[in-house]
Amino acid sequence: MKKKLFHYIKNKIPDNNSFIDVVSDVLGLSYDASYRRINGKTTLSFEEGFKLIKHFNIPLNDIYNAQDSNKININKKVNREDTPGLHEYFNEVSSIMNQFRRLKNSKYTYASKDFPIYHSLETNLLRKFKIYIYSHFLSKNKTGVQKTKFEKFVTPKVLDDVAQKVTDVFKRIKSDEIWNENIINTTLFQIKHLLELNLISPKSALSICDDLTKNIQIIEKRAINGHIEETKVDFNLYYNKMINLNNSILITSDSDNKFIIPYTPLSFFSIDDKNTTREIESYYEKQLLYSKKISGNAGMERELFFSILYGKINLMKKQIRIKESTEELLL
Incomplete structure (x- = not known):
């Protein structure tokens, strides 16, 4: 789920923006701390994941692979x-x-x-x-x-x-x-x-x-x-x-x-x-x-x-x- 979340965010931001810098700004973390979360070296907490989902307005269906195609957010x-x-x-x-x-x-x-x-x-x-x-x-x-x-x-x-x-x-x-x-x-x-x-x-x-x-x-x-x-x-x-x-x-x-x-x-x-x-x-x-x-x-x-x-x-x-x-x- 975390990989899919970061992949989704990466596709949403303009190419001229640093992906790590954007995540760092949203979460209020240092560059290194954000880098470790993106690369899986540090666990992304539930609160941090929710903060990213809310900030980038990401449909939960897209993250959790909802099976019912008749239901959307x-x-x-x-x-x-x-x-x-x-x-x-x-x-x-x-x-x-x-x-x-x-x-x-x-x-x-x-x-x-x-x-x-x-x-x-x-x-x-x-x-x-x-x-x-x-x-x-x-x-x-x-x-x-x-x-x-x-x-x-x-x-x-x-x-x-x-x-x-x-x-x-x-x-x-x-x-x-x-x-x-x-x-x-x-x-x-x-x-x-x-x-x-x-x-x-x-x-x-x-x-x-x-x-x-x-x-x-x-x-x-x-x-x-x-x-x-x-x-x-x-x-x-x-x-x-x-x-x-x-x-x-x-x-x-x-x-x-x-x-x-x-x-x-x-x-x-x-x-x-x-x-x-x-x-x-x-x-x-x-x-x-x-x-x-x-x-x-x-x-x-x-x-x-x-x-x-x-x-x-x-x-x-x-x-x-x-x-x-x-x-x-x-x-």
Whole structure:
């Protein structure tokens, strides 16, 4: 078991890191003490083994050769549904993606039911809007929600900073994103809902729509180029209306895989089991074969797809202007 544990860890760390140094740092031991444990000259204690398993997030199935292939370990990450919980959630996402960014041939595949949060955080006003939604309407503590209007909301700097970390790390990993034309529906509904509650002015709502358009234009440019301009990392965009898009994300690399699926806005399950993630990877590969690639040379399909998104935003802006003119008449 010990040999398998150290072999697993060795495959998880980047090639430019010293294996012994990494183990030494995790266990808080000297270089020589770690070397003796790795080579079997000193017994690795149960506590030390557990510490390594926990630090490197190693599935116990992989270490103990569990025979029942129908049972796997699923990790559950629960965050508080408030502003500190949102900060923790962003930090967790950033940390996971940074771990994979350092591995060879890392890539993520995202089945986007909603506009991906890491894209939403890219432009200032849409970022403020999304953080406002998370901080107020997804919180268990409803006290005072009706008193805080969007215009008076100030994004905490710590959230702004960690949100930027999230967008930055996603730009540094190759990606396959699967979208359909419903991807911005939730965002548009949120704008409409806040208007109905009088928690946002028509003027601000129109500005958010403009910022959403700006955000979509950034994605369209990446789709045209087939890469992210700032980092030159591959960006592949696909259209598929047939499969169930559920905001799940599969992250793969030469040495490690992870599948993440949300079950509340700030909490998610993650699976590291190799066989399961390979099955999911195979499933996504098949779905991509039956999807329309709308990045790169697919000019006509891409233009049609993005025109639908822009059309939805323009329709929402017309509805907002009608509400704005009605309110002016009432005055």
